[in-house]
Amino acid sequence: MSEVRRNTRQRQVILRAVRELGCHPTAEQVYDRVRSELPRTSLSTVYRNLGVLADQGLLSTVAGAGKEVHYDHNREEHCHIRCSLCGRICDVDIFPSDMEGFPPEDLSGFILQEVSINLVGICPACSGKMEKEKTV
Amino acid sequence: MSEVRRNTRQRQVILRAVRELGCHPTAEQVYDRVRSELPRTSLSTVYRNLGVLADQGLLSTVAGAGKEVHYDHNREEHCHIRCSLCGRICDVDIFPSDMEGFPPEDLSGFILQEVSINLVGICPACSGKMEKEKTV
DNA sequence: ATTATAATAGTAATAGTTCCTATTACTGAT
DNA sequence: ATCAGTAATAGGAACTATTACTATTATAAT
The missing domain is CATH 3.30.1490.190 (Ferric-uptake regulator, C-terminal dimerisarion domain)
Structure with a gap:
């Protein structure tokens, strides 16, 4: 039985990015922000972690009529x-x-x-x- | 000055399909239904007409969190x-x-x-x- | 019937997101 | 501190819903 959630640098930075960007950023916006701090971060890592963080209840998703999903740190x-x-x-x-x-x-x-x-x-x-x- | 809106067979059938399918179909579901009546209809025609019909106020779109747009005939x-x-x-x-x-x-x-x-x-x-x- | 052009079929292109795979790096146990 | 096990990563390919493009067709007005 595993269920270990590793607390990686990327995940920390991604969560912080959503919080600091504030106004409901898209994955792409988070990606840009994260890369200014961790330039080798991949887009798939951003997507995966936004999903994980949402699972954990630390973020929620805002699905507007637009095609992009936005992320919200305000719980x-x-x-x-x-x-x-x-x-x-x-x-x-x-x-x-x-x-x-x-x-x-x-x-x-x-x-x-x-x-x-x-x-x-x-x-x-x-x-x-x-x-x-x-x-x- | 043009502004002619042609009342094509496809558009009629597409609107009828949304109405008959009833429960908020996706473009794909409309496409399938329309093709059972007009087998040569293309998917792009379905999308274009759903857009036109929405413009005309005959349909509205329902954007859920899912990735597909649903269409609603109930005004x-x-x-x-x-x-x-x-x-x-x-x-x-x-x-x-x-x-x-x-x-x-x-x-x-x-x-x-x-x-x-x-x-x-x-x-x-x-x-x-x-x-x-x-x-x- | 003729004409002008809106709309079509078919297909290519796009965008956002997810999936895949070899590699990396946490974490817990020794 | 070292090691083993495996969660997570980078990078890129694949996927899916939708839009754009283009030669052809068919509708509405004359």
């Missing part, structure tokens, strides 16, 4: 809003557990595991850009 | 629950517009465009299977 209950133009993801303070009558009783026989509330909108940076373009 | 306000084991998606009667204090005021400067509430759980079929395995 407190919260929700996200994603910019439909640039794909950036930000935290929003909504707490499903505070909502009355939610989640509902009737779930067509499903056993509920988790709730994710995702908003979509236009971020300040992108709406700023749009304003500028209008005036040109 | 009424509702939410989804996805099975974490088999990926199946079902409708749930939750109406965000009925929720008190939702959406919240503070959206970090985002201009809100849409709200999607997605639940994750285990569907009846999969939980049934799990029960069976235990007793073996």
